[in-house]
Amino acid sequence: MSVSAGLYVGGTTHARLSPTPHRFGYRFFQLLIDIDRPGWAFAGLWTARLGRFGLFSFWGRDHGYRDNRPLRTWVLARLAEAGVAASARRIRLLCFPRMLGFVFNPLSVFFIHDADGRLEGVIYEVNNTFGQTHAYVAPAMGASVERQAVDKALFVSPFYGVEGEYRFEVSPPGETFDLVITKAVNGKPDFIATSSMRRQDLTDARLIGLFLSMPLMTLGVVAAIHWQALRLWAKGVGLKARPPGPSAGASVARTVPAP
Numbered sequence: 001m002s003v004s005a006g007l008y009v010g011g012t013t014h015a016r017l018s019p020t021p022h023r024f025g026y027r028f029f030q031l032l033i034d035i036d037r038p039g040w041a042f043a044g045l046w047t048a049r050l051g052r053f054g055l056f057s058f059w060g061r062d063h064g065y066r067d068n069r070p071l072r073t074w075v076l077a078r079l080a081e082a083g084v085a086a087s088a089r090r091i092r093l094l095c096f097p098r099m100l101g102f103v104f105n106p107l108s109v110f111f112i113h114d115a116d117g118r119l120e121g122v123i124y125e126v127n128n129t130f131g132q133t134h135a136y137v138a139p140a141m142g143a144s145v146e147r148q149a150v151d152k153a154l155f156v157s158p159f160y161g162v163e164g165e166y167r168f169e170v171s172p173p174g175e176t177f178d179l180v181i182t183k184a185v186n187g188k189p190d191f192i193a194t195s196s197m198r199r200q201d202l203t204d205a206r207l208i209g210l211f212l213s214m215p216l217m218t219l220g221v222v223a224a225i226h227w228q229a230l231r232l233w234a235k236g237v238g239l240k241a242r243p244p245g246p247s248a249g250a251s252v253a254r255t256v257p258a259p
Helices: 071-082 204-213 217-234
Strands: 006-016 022-034 048-050 056-058 090-095 107-113 119-127 133-139 146-151 165-171 176-185 188-200 248-252
Touching: 006 204, 022 056, 022 188, 022 217, 071 090, 071 107, 071 119, 071 133, 071 248, 119 146, 119 165, 133 146, 133 165, 146 248
Parallel strands: 048 056, 133 248
Antiparallel strands: 006 022, 006 188, 022 090, 090 107, 107 119, 119 133, 146 165, 165 176, 176 188
16 A cells, blocks of 8 residues: 655746746645545654644645635545545545645645555646635546546636646656646646655654754745746736636546656
């Protein structure tokens, strides 16, 4: 069985390919949480808290319905709506923790497994800085690398409209975690985001070290988004109007054959 809880440390790169090239990257870390047993991740730790303030903390209401309903209820509802058949014996969530009470997750990923650990589905929960969220629900084939695609439905960046599709290439969290998201319009890629992380022991000493090396990382994610937007604006990239839409939604993704 794949790991049910852990700490993943690595980095991400974002590359805008056209019409104005732009590239940046930064280091970050995330927590892997078993949503039915979130306390497992924090057992024996004093630096991390479940559902209450701490140096690090995890609150289920930061995801899904954004209230006190179980995350499992939200995941099963999204799978049913998408027609993804899954026993969902184990559901793991990879996300940013709160740091000193603050968090913003541009992307959180739910991994749905059967009793043997085979991956049955993936939910990509995307949030924008305008208070909107969208779930891209994808079936999985139990492969070492899952490939999926879905039409873009959420306005994320003021420099891109809601057009084209996302293509996901993801390896479920084990000793490493890798994710590539390619945005394409009319089959031509115009943006690629990658994440690559390695699992590390989840200890107080490691968390303190990460806090000192990446202080207020979760706040820094928001700052980085706005800083890169300013850089793009300075390059003369025009802004797109944000279309009206609901605060939450969901879309069904499809599997894509390996090239």
